Amino acid sequence: MTPRPSVEPVGLDEVGRFDHECGVLIVGYGCAGAAAAYEAARAGADVLVLERASGPGGSSAQSGGELYLGGGTEVQKACGFDDDPDNMYAYLEAALGPNADTEKLRLYCDESVEHFEWFRSCGVQFNHSLYENPTWMPFTEDGLMWLGENAWPYNTVARPVPRGHRPAARGFGGAVLMERLSSAAGAATHPDTQATNLVLDGDGRVAGLVARRYGERVTYRARQAVVITTGGFVDNEEMLAHHAPVLLGHGKVSDGLDDGSGIRMATAAGAATRRMSVVEIALTALPALACRGMLVDGLGRRFINEDVYPGHYSVHAVRHQPGPYWTIVDEEAYESVPEADRWGVLPKHVTETLAELEEALGMPAGALENTVEVYNRHAEKGEDPYFHKDPKWLRPLRSPFAAIDPADGFFGGADRGTGTGARGFTLGGLHTTVDGAVLNTSGEPVPGLYAAGRAASGMHGEGYVSGTSLGDGTFFGRRAGRAAAAE
């Protein structure tokens, strides 16, 4: 094994004269970096952003671009929905839980309308129309979508209101979003520059950093603060093995550069981490098909109401059920999904009987027969006493039956490599205050160091909903930028 390059901090006296100098130095130009740069510059700081890639974007630009916003935004109102911060908080505390960060979450919900307006001021457009159906991401330009708010048990803890805000774009909106945010931030940027070590002064204060550009060492002095917005660590197999092994072997949701470099650089300088094992996992299973039939595990057991936010059934499956996972539908369910919403997914197995299907899938004899018998018996009465799926999706399944391969669907192409049909990213990271100050093991700030986005542990507990990573990254990125500029 070749030794990894050291990420240990460098003393100010070892650096001598710095190659570059600025007020607030931001490391990583994804959504959190853009938000921090925007606010730091607006507060009058001399801002410089370092980015490993050749320009802004990061994993944010490869995402769907959904933003989890609410509390009564213009889009919600225009679509006829009445929301408020407490209602939003009640949903997110449950959906991002258990053990969501209540302090961060409270702020996020209380100021969500303002945050929505900030996106608009940056030039992000949201159409005033709702996409009604369960999906990972609609290929329409609708500005609003449901993200599990109307599914049990969440519909029992908060008034169901959709909060998935979508930048006007067909399909993936992350690129448009990042184009707008980086334009609005307008920060001076050093691309192709990889930060490697923090520089500490004699009092342990972060004074800048050492980077590499085209193999050359470059040094940066930050007079006010360094803000780490480098993303998570799903691309670092060793860190996954140490902290989040559940993702080993699955696909990755990233731009390929989420290698935890910022987290490592900061922990080497004394920063504490939090919730390093928490991850988001997305199973390719198509929500439109799943909610009309059932999701089962490798033993043919149903395990969740299929109309939840698809990230919830994905995490539940991969974390808690033995694989492989299958969507079981009948002909009527399959045919009732508009062809455009099937994304080219075809059944892997079609059989007349469940006995044939369970045999084809390698399940215990009688497993699917039993699961479907129980499901049908209750569905006849419009009930789902185990998981409480919305009655509108409940209907007895009748022969012929089909099994949909979980490796087909939303991430189909990219996932054939791993074959698991699942992709994920990490949610744990540096321990920060609501203003992005990075804390050490004793709970004291590491002077001069801030972080936001997936390099930090944000408002998430053990759950996740689309739009809360871009949402949390930008919201707390903005706060970190303001606090850094005030140093």
Place this chain on the structure above:
Amino acid sequence: MTPRPSVEPVGLDEVGRFDHECGVLIVGYGCAGAAAAYEAARAGADVLVLERASGPGGSSAQSGGELYLGGGTEVQKACGFDDDPDNMYAYLEAALGPNADTEKLRLYCDESVEHFEWFRSCGVQFNHSLYENPTWMPFTEDGLMWLGENAWPYNTVARPVPRGHRPAARGFGGAVLMERLSSAAGAATHPDTQATNLVLDGDGRVAGLVARRYGERVTYRARQAVVITTGGFVDNEEMLAHHAPVLLGHGKVSDGLDDGSGIRMATAAGAATRRMSVVEIALTALPALACRGMLVDGLGRRFINEDVYPGHYSVHAVRHQPGPYWTIVDEEAYESVPEADRWGVLPKHVTETLAELEEALGMPAGALENTVEVYNRHAEKGEDPYFHKDPKWLRPLRSPFAAIDPADGFFGGADRGTGTGARGFTLGGLHTTVDGAVLNTSGEPVPGLYAAGRAASGMHGEGYVSGTSLGDGTFFGRRAGRAAAAE
């Protein structure tokens, strides 16, 4: 919130003259501390052990005292079992996995017979007799017990051989074990002394530590090394919330002092951690009853073969299934457990029909009826196609039925407070080499710092078996002691 005392390291120049000095300074006198002290002294070092409590013991002394040993020990041979290190490794890699530390595990298995002999040389006695039945801990003086080796799927990856070695004691053997180990180590000890901060010299080398005794500050110089054997962090609610929230609200397996102080002191000095979210959980459900009936979750679903090591069904339940958990038996199953093995547990509900029972337990109508129907249909044929319980435990369950409360049983009394029937401890900790050297974020040793026991991440992946924590703590404690003495 009152600010916590700082655990940040102190500079050598801030200390001035040390109150005490030694060669190898060991922090914490549980099993890992005793093992480290033994070997360091044997290698000629001037050893001193600090202990917060009034004497040696720690959580080790409160444990059952089981030691997971094998590969062909004298006890195994005397009981007629043929084992070898590869066979032991195959079982543990599966049972402590997924993602066990293969390097540590390989050494542990290869040298297990030697480690067994070391215990004997310390005066620990093991009787040459086997306790046959599934249990958390037999109240006999048998020297050997099964720890899941004969249960599916483990019996398919390794030849089933029992490896639970028990010091001769009725019931809990931890106190006897620690009495022997601390006597054998014979180390000079400063009791009632709580280490608070490491002392670093100008090169970042650990040179000693600062402690508190009866409210006074005391300083210790360690000429060779400091070895941290302070235990895990189950008693630190804030650390649990940050790293292992699954244990919040459950009972604790500890002496009440496992507050992560050593882990925090070391991370503040640059140490990296590993697998901080991994825990062991013990559900009180009695194995003797569970394997004769079935374990079900809050929805009345069976989820595992009940003849696995009880820690496996406990972790599976608490991590993966909705509670509350119940043991369902019929009259014949209950009566067939010898009264001495029932530990006073009485059924909470007894009913003629499963419909009455599922109603009493608040389960969906038909849930238990369905589960028992499926179980019975296969049990008639001596089969368990879902979970492969040993046919010797398979028998259709017949009216009358009973539900056993999971809060009754092994940990009954202690757990009534939490009401969850589950107790646990943490398995994550400092990142160490096989010789106990503590590594920093860059993967380089923190000079002069060693760790073992539950303050370190040992050979465990995400699984656990009784005796592997005392086993790993002593085995790698010995290696850490030797390496520290060689500094």
